Amino acid sequence: MTEFDLKQSFESSCGKIAHDVFGEGPDVVLVHGTPVSSVIWHGVLKRLQHRYRFHVLDLPGYGSSAKFEDQEVRLRSFARVLAEWLASKELSRPALVGHDFGGATVMGAYLIEKADVAAICVSDGVVLSPWGTAFSRHVKENEEVFANVPEYIHHAVLEAHLKTAMSRTLDQAVLDRLTAPWLSESGQRAYYRQVGQYDYEYTEQLEQLYPTTSVPTTVFWGEEDRWVDKSEGERFSQMLPDATLRILPDAGHFVMLDAPGLFSRYLDEWLSAFFHV
Numbered sequence: 001m002t003e004f005d006l007k008q009s010f011e012s013s014c015g016k017i018a019h020d021v022f023g024e025g026p027d028v029v030l031v032h033g034t035p036v037s038s039v040i041w042h043g044v045l046k047r048l049q050h051r052y053r054f055h056v057l058d059l060p061g062y063g064s065s066a067k068f069e070d071q072e073v074r075l076r077s078f079a080r081v082l083a084e085w086l087a088s089k090e091l092s093r094p095a096l097v098g099h100d101f102g103g104a105t106v107m108g109a110y111l112i113e114k115a116d117v118a119a120i121c122v123s124d125g126v127v128l129s130p131w132g133t134a135f136s137r138h139v140k141e142n143e144e145v146f147a148n149v150p151e152y153i154h155h156a157v158l159e160a161h162l163k164t165a166m167s168r169t170l171d172q173a174v175l176d177r178l179t180a181p182w183l184s185e186s187g188q189r190a191y192y193r194q195v196g197q198y199d200y201e202y203t204e205q206l207e208q209l210y211p212t213t214s215v216p217t218t219v220f221w222g223e224e225d226r227w228v229d230k231s232e233g234e235r236f237s238q239m240l241p242d243a244t245l246r247i248l249p250d251a252g253h254f255v256m257l258d259a260p261g262l263f264s265r266y267l268d269e270w271l272s273a274f275f276h277v
Contacts, residue, residue, distance in 0.1 A: 004042050006056065006064050010088060012081040014073070015066035019057035019085065023049025026275040027091045030056045031082065033100020033126060034194060035162070036254075037063025039177045040099065043260030048268055051277055055094070057085060059105070063181050067190035074199040075101060075126075079108025083115045093118040095271060099256070100228075103127045104203055111209040119274055120213075121267065123220040124228055124253050127210075127236050129203045135161055136195055143196035147189050154188050155179065167224040167252035174257065210239040217243040218270050222251035222258065244270075 006018035018038075022045050030041045038056040045054055058065040060081055061073040082105055086094070095118050098106035103125020109115040139146050146154070158179050163170065182191040217240050221233030230247060237245040246266050251258040271277070 004039060004045070006038065006058060010057075010085050012060060012084050014060035014077050014081050015068060015071055017057055017060055017066070017081065017085065018064035019055065022054045022056070023052055025050075025052040025277060026271070027094035028052045028054050028271060029082075029086070029091075029094050029096050029106075030054055031096065031098040031102030031105050032056075032059065032062070033098070033102045033105075034062070035158070035182065035191060036100075036178050037181060039063070039174070040254060040256055042174075044256055044264050044267065047260065047264040051268065052271060052275075055089065055091070057082075059101070061190050061194055067181075067186055067193075069189070071190075071193065072197070073190075073194040074197045075104045075202040076108065076112075076199055078102075078105040079113055079202075082106065082109040083113035086115050086117075095119045095121065095275070097121040097123070097267065098125060099123045100253070101126050104206060107206055107210070107213075108202065110215070111206060111212065117215060119216040119218075119271075121218050121220065121270060122236070123255055123263075124222055124225050124233070125219075125236065126228065127203060128207060128232055129200050136198070139192060139195045140198050143192045146195075147192040151183065151185075151188060154191075155183055158182060158191070165225075165227050165253035167222065167250055167258045170257060207239065210236070211241060213240050213243075216274055219243055219245045220255060220263065220266060221245065221247055222253055222255040223247050223249050224251060224258075225253045225255075227253040 006020040096106040103122040219237040237243040
């Protein structure tokens with residue numbers, strides 16, 4: 001996965017973010033969620049970059065992007081940063097694809113920040129209140145305690161937590177790439193910082209705006225998602241005027257890791273329909 005390292009950077013209002021572009025074709029922006037990075041899109045790029053020009057970025061405080069004390073790493077700031085980045089790239093009405101936190105990020109960039117986009121796909125999104133696993137909510141209430149546990153305990157807890165989001169055993173090399181940004185002293189504090197800033201009010205605000213969506217939308221959800229139940233996907237898709245819902249069998253929360261081939265096929269079918277490729 002070394003070829004997936006992001007080589008470009010952009011100075012956002014929440015710090016420097018890493019980003020890059022892969023492939024040729026219509027513009028598609030892939031936005032990851034928590035607690036991962038753009039690495040999750042590796043399988044999708046491998047399968048579809050011959051058909052689309054994919055733009056990927058690490059959200060502020062995640063992956064290869066800057067991490068620092070007092071950094072704002074809330075859903076509303078992610079939407080703002082995405083809109084800033086889109087404006088800087090001067091893309092011609094790209095499609096946005098958001099997973100987990102990326103779901104609220106792309107919806108917020110469109111509905112609140114007024115980014116000009118062609119279509120939106122949300123997969124296993126953190127888009128409806130209340131949200132968060134029982135473990136994450138516990139961490140939010142005890143951020144400083146968790147931020148100061150020994151690194152080996154933090155590492156073990158992080159790996160165990162991530163594994164609950166998968167429906168199959170994840171390759172250790174991929175798991176290592178997902179956990180690596182959080183393992184230094186600054187990375188550990190950054191991990192708990194983003195949990196401490198979970199922004200429930202923002203998704204409540206977005207819920208009031210979902211019915212005003214006027215671009216093509218689709219919703220993907222893992223049938224075995226144990227972090228955000230598929231019933232949330234059903235409820236979310238019903239709030240959008242003309243959304244389609246695709247349930248991916250044998251896939252957990254990280255559908256693009258559990259079922260990269262099926263996820264890529266569904267995404268390609270949807271993208272090709274309105275990009276006419």
